[in-house]
Amino acid sequence: MEAAFLSWLRSQVPGHPRLQLGIGDDAAILDLASNSRCVLTTDMLNDGVDFVWGQCDGRLVGRKSLAVNLSDLAAMAAQPLAALVSLTLPRRDALAVGQQLYQGLLPLADEFDVAIAGGDTGSWDGPLVIGITALGVATERGPLLRSGARPGDAIIVTGSFGGSLLGRHFRFTPRVREALLLNERYRLHAATDVSDGLALDLSHITQESGCGALVEAAAVPIADDAHRLAAADGGRTTPLEHALGDGEDFELILAAPPEEAARLLRDQPLDVPLTRIGTFTAERGLRIKTPDGRCEPLPPRGYEH
Amino acid sequence: MEAAFLSWLRSQVPGHPRLQLGIGDDAAILDLASNSRCVLTTDMLNDGVDFVWGQCDGRLVGRKSLAVNLSDLAAMAAQPLAALVSLTLPRRDALAVGQQLYQGLLPLADEFDVAIAGGDTGSWDGPLVIGITALGVATERGPLLRSGARPGDAIIVTGSFGGSLLGRHFRFTPRVREALLLNERYRLHAATDVSDGLALDLSHITQESGCGALVEAAAVPIADDAHRLAAADGGRTTPLEHALGDGEDFELILAAPPEEAARLLRDQPLDVPLTRIGTFTAERGLRIKTPDGRCEPLPPRGYEH
Numbered sequence: 001m002e003a004a005f006l007s008w009l010r011s012q013v014p015g016h017p018r019l020q021l022g023i024g025d026d027a028a029i030l031d032l033a034s035n036s037r038c039v040l041t042t043d044m045l046n047d048g049v050d051f052v053w054g055q056c057d058g059r060l061v062g063r064k065s066l067a068v069n070l071s072d073l074a075a076m077a078a079q080p081l082a083a084l085v086s087l088t089l090p091r092r093d094a095l096a097v098g099q100q101l102y103q104g105l106l107p108l109a110d111e112f113d114v115a116i117a118g119g120d121t122g123s124w125d126g127p128l129v130i131g132i133t134a135l136g137v138a139t140e141r142g143p144l145l146r147s148g149a150r151p152g153d154a155i156i157v158t159g160s161f162g163g164s165l166l167g168r169h170f171r172f173t174p175r176v177r178e179a180l181l182l183n184e185r186y187r188l189h190a191a192t193d194v195s196d197g198l199a200l201d202l203s204h205i206t207q208e209s210g211c212g213a214l215v216e217a218a219a220v221p222i223a224d225d226a227h228r229l230a231a232a233d234g235g236r237t238t239p240l241e242h243a244l245g246d247g248e249d250f251e252l253i254l255a256a257p258p259e260e261a262a263r264l265l266r267d268q269p270l271d272v273p274l275t276r277i278g279t280f281t282a283e284r285g286l287r288i289k290t291p292d293g294r295c296e297p298l299p300p301r302g303y304e305h
Numbered sequence: 306m307e308a309a310f311l312s313w314l315r316s317q318v319p320g321h322p323r324l325q326l327g328i329g330d331d332a333a334i335l336d337l338a339s340n341s342r343c344v345l346t347t348d349m350l351n352d353g354v355d356f357v358w359g360q361c362d363g364r365l366v367g368r369k370s371l372a373v374n375l376s377d378l379a380a381m382a383a384q385p386l387a388a389l390v391s392l393t394l395p396r397r398d399a400l401a402v403g404q405q406l407y408q409g410l411l412p413l414a415d416e417f418d419v420a421i422a423g424g425d426t427g428s429w430d431g432p433l434v435i436g437i438t439a440l441g442v443a444t445e446r447g448p449l450l451r452s453g454a455r456p457g458d459a460i461i462v463t464g465s466f467g468g469s470l471l472g473r474h475f476r477f478t479p480r481v482r483e484a485l486l487l488n489e490r491y492r493l494h495a496a497t498d499v500s501d502g503l504a505l506d507l508s509h510i511t512q513e514s515g516c517g518a519l520v521e522a523a524a525v526p527i528a529d530d531a532h533r534l535a536a537a538d539g540g541r542t543t544p545l546e547h548a549l550g551d552g553e554d555f556e557l558i559l560a561a562p563p564e565e566a567a568r569l570l571r572d573q574p575l576d577v578p579l580t581r582i583g584t585f586t587a588e589r590g591l592r593i594k595t596p597d598g599r600c601e602p603l604p605p606r607g608y609e610h
Binding site for chain 1 (some may be wrong): 345346347348350351352354387389391392393422423424425427429430431432434436438440456
């Protein structure tokens with residue numbers, strides 16, 4: 001199967017000026033020119049865990065498998081450069097499955113100017129596995145880490161949260177352009193993307209930064225899909241709970257010093273809204289301020305791998 | 306499971322001066338300094354396809370998953386720098402399986418000064434999947450490609466071939482040091498590593514170089530294990546057939562101009578023998594010269610993915 005797939009792939013994957021050598025040799029060669037800080041990330045997606053093959057458009061699965069990696073680069077404010085794609089395909093229909101994946105993946109790669117530098121393809125009797133590694137470079141402003149938040153920094157988020165399962169987890173746009181623009185124009189202290197869940201990913205920043213966070217419940221931007229999900233389950237969950245815990249929103253959480261946060265919120269420089277949802281605190285742990293003014297512990301719920 | 310595994314991992318994976326940021330954030334940051342040609346490769350290994358979990362030492366599986374990637378870098382004469390490790394672990398025993406893999410992988414990474422830059426870990430009800438991406442840089446002499454062989458070039462190989470299934474496919478040393486030394490001291494035209502099989506991988510060079518190859522059957526260095534396998538199957542196969550088609554020898558095939566080949570064979574600069582097994586030809590396709598002087602087509606047999 002691999003030979004047929006590789007042959008199809010060679011006709012489908014465009015060349016790229018940055019690729020000195022792409023598909024067809026033992027490894028890819030990438031010209032990084034004078035860029036010295038190469039940013040690498042990898043994600044493995046599995047049928048039955050991250051998607052259910054046959055219950056969704058296969059091209060969306062391919063798109064998502066690259067998009068989650070680009071979201072990780074966005075979380076670092078890195079410029080994406082290249083990706084490697086490893087596939088273990090179900091033996092039955094291996095070629096068609098591989099082609100569908102790439103048909104979803106390639107337009108996204110093109111949109112973000114990502115060179116598909118190579119990969120590995122095999123097949124087996126098991127379910128589909130997709131492994132993607134993405135490589136980018138930090139800009140002159142440097143990468144945004146999880147570890148830079150300081151007590152007093154504002155917690156700013158892009159977009160809205162919850163209910164991504166209704167479709168947004170496939171169709172989201174990784175916040176690469178947004179992260180690059182914000183990192184260039186504003187002095188930010190930390191960032192991450194929301195893959196596991198708003199509360200859980202916020203806790204990744206506080207843990208790495210050695211601080212805590214107080215979230216204002218009333219300020220959390222709740223997606224329409226979170227309301228739909230809450231309405232659908234007859235009041236067992238609230239829209240806020242979906243926003244805090246659903247995950248796969250692939251929005252950014254940013255830590256910004258107060259004066260910079262004020263400027264950011266006034267400017268609203270993105271196509272997507274920026275919202276302040278709380279403040280990083282010296283007191284460790286996550287807390288949430290309910291609309292009636294009480295402060296309660298906020299469990300860092302989300303998708304646990 | 307992931308949190309427990311990550312915590313264990315952080316205590317196990319050493320820091321590295323080249324890693325500005327390793328495990329624990331959304332992506333890794335690698336300082337490539339002035340190196341501009343980054344070489345990337347990736348391989349995915351699956352339980353039941355590339356190994357059978359439970360029938361072998363799990364540490365050897367972990368070692369192999371990195372070693373095959375280093376062998377790809379060796380095939381390009383690239384200096385390994387870093388690797389990312391993605392695991393989808395069987396839910397039952399996930400932690401123990403992950404630990405065993407790393408216990409085999411880390412000593413090899415240390416031996417070749419490879420920074421483990423990060424990865425992704427999940428678990429499922431399916432079989433173990435290991436995806437590794439390795440990153441290296443081409444030296445000043447540049448990378449060795451598959452596409453540089455010219456008619457008249459000698460076909461030179463390191464080591465011996467066949468029967469790797471008896472254990473060598475787990476315990477091989479990727480020919481990184483050998484490739485770097487040869488590329489520095491000798492003018493070579495092309496290279497690849499033997500993963501699929503001597504004949505099949507040789508055909509990868511001839512296809513990419515637009516030439517053919519004539520192999521001298523009597524010159525092919527046959528591993529003791531190839532003799533053992535042939536003896537064990539009661540004469541249905543010959544040691545030569547094992548040497549040509551078994552694969553997973555992870556030795557190098559090199560194309561060297563005649564005068565350089567002569568110098569190489571005279572010098573024997575490696576700890577492992579260098580052997581000339583034939584000549585690249587203008588006539589396309591692979592042929593083999595039998596001990597009685599006949600030239601026959603050589604089927605590019607090996608492991609087809």
